[in-house]
Amino acid sequence: MDKLPQAGNEIDGFHLLEKIHEGSMAAIYRLAKAGFDLPMIMKVPKLGFGSHPVCYVGFEVEQMILEKLSGPHVPAFIAKGDMADQAYVVMEYIDGPSLHDHLNRSGASIDDIARWIAALAAALHDLHRQNVVHLDIKPANVLFRPDGTAVIIDYGLARHAHLPDLIEEAFHKPVGTSAYISPEQVLLIRCDPRSDIFALGVILYQLATGRLPFGNPGTMSGFRKRLYLDPVPPRAIRPDIPPWLQEIILHCLEVRAEDRYASAAQVAFDLTHHDHVVLTERGNRLKSAGLLSVVRRWYAALSVAAKPCPAPSLHLSSAPHILVALDIAHADEKLFQAVRDLVRRAVAADAHCRITCVTVQAPSILAEEDQGHELANSLYTQRLIEMRHWAQPLALKGEKIRFQVLEASAIAEALLDFARANHVDQIIIGARGSSALRRILGSVSAHVAATAPCNVTVVRVPRAQVI
Known part of the structure; x- marks a missing residue:
């Protein structure tokens, strides 16, 4: 078995501090290096006579894959050492519980x-x-x-x-x-x-x-x-x-x-x-x-x-999460039907998709009073019933579709926050007919389309059909 480096050694400019873990296949050290503020660790495999074959192959796999990954759910990759010389991988140190x-x-x-x-x-x-x-x-x-x-x-x-x-x-x-x-x-x-x-x-x-x-x-x-x-x-x-x-x-x-x-x-x-x-x-x-x-x-x-x-x-592309934003408070049956038609096509194309129908209602101004709670709960239930009624012609199985009533004053932001938090892949939203006020203030659908973290499909009814 090749001898492991000791605390105090330096490898490629990285100064090894204390050893914080040693397992059957690798040892892990805290690191310091000039110019690096990010907490770091170095993982060094136990290579040499008697090492398990998985140790060799697995360490090479980890070096290859970790370098390709990014985002908050993986430790940030920093550097790696040649398997033929001194094998190691340096990554971000996650100082939290397992x-x-x-x-x-x-x-x-x-x-x-x-x-x-x-x-x-x-x-x-x-x-x-x-x-x-x-x-x-x-x-x-x-x-x-x-x-x-x-x-x-x-x-x-x-x-x-x-x-x-x-x-x-x-x-x-x-x-x-x-x-x-x-x-x-x-x-x-x-x-x-x-x-x-x-x-x-x-x-x-x-x-x-x-x-x-x-x-x-x-x-x-x-x-x-x-x-x-x-x-x-x-x-x-x-x-x-x-x-x-x-x-x-x-x-x-x-x-x-x-x-x-x-x-x-x-x-x-x-x-x-x-x-x-x-x-x-x-x-x-x-x-x-x-x-x-x-x-x-x-x-x-x-x-x-x-x-x-x-x-x-x-x-994953065959199992998208589709958010269907419904303006239940301002029912427009022609627009509702156009949205339904698009959802029906999406379900036919992606067998494992999940649909979440969402509507947003304004917070009750009587929220601190018992009567206000009753009114808000009643409106919440009414909105759920109306969304289920809207979805009934789609004939989707229960595990395919969910219904969510959000309470917020800023409708577009509520939809966007829900999409970010729940890994939504596509938003389908109807655009109501234009008006002078909407041209001045901007529309919910336009704001969602401009800033959403995913694909957005805005559904419009052809102007000639608008009553």
Whole structure:
């Protein structure tokens, strides 16, 4: 085994401070360098005689992938060392707790669990948009910034859609942390972003119940059980778990990838809007699948073969989150029908899309009085009913469509804030007929179209048809 550098050494201008961690495959040091204010760490692999082959290949993979990533959900890449000389990678130091720390903390509430995993799901969605599937999501690989933003670390087993998959080339058996490996990984399929959603479901189950849904197997036969066996439903272990949380957990843990959430963004949305989660049989299940279902899955697993996967970003493009902004207070049936027609075409084009219908109402001026609360609640309910009535001709299944009433004075800003917070990919908004006042003050649709963080489609009724 090559000797690790010592605290006080200097490597390529980086001064090694204290060693803060040493594992079986690498050591991590705090760093200092003139001209760098960002807190930094250096990760140095344990290379040499007797090293595990994953150490060599995984470190090279991490160097390649980390350099390609950006954003708040990954540690900033700073520098790397040549594998033939002194291998290392320098990255931003995230001085925050890990999800593993939270896992070991007793008494976490359901709200805490939902908040932590919603942050992780948002980070995963950002990673998938950058064409990376992590394939080793576990509590120790998730850190939190002071503002609660989740940061995903350790990319040694990851796959980038546009880089060589060195792990696949070097190993012909499942590679990863056994408790969190997805059924696809057991079958050596390493390109599906829904594998990370499965691991997310394992973590949710673990946080909610204190148990691992599939144990921690060490044999191939143990791995293969997750191809046909269900975990014990969480509510059978802990009856106080709400049905909406069990629905989300078991949806993430479906054996077939196509039966899981289509994107991590959908998981994040349901965890932050759990009152909108559509309950199926999963939510109230108290027993695992029967023998007949298990036998069918076992038989189906015998014939599953690897097939090409689209890049994660292309997969996400078939599962967009579409915000439909409805001006329910000023009903215009011709405009409503035009918006419905566009939504119908969007649903037909993208099989896994999620629709959220949103309307904005002004805050009640009597909000501090009991009568004001009653009036606001009544109006809120009325708006929900009106939106559901608008959507009825679309005949969408419950899990496809959600309804949200926002309360704000600035309509455009409320829509934009919702779009940013909930990973919206497209906004569909109707534009009402022009007027002198609207020309002077500007329209909501124009403001949204000019400043939205995503694609915007403004729907107009041809002027000749306006009554």
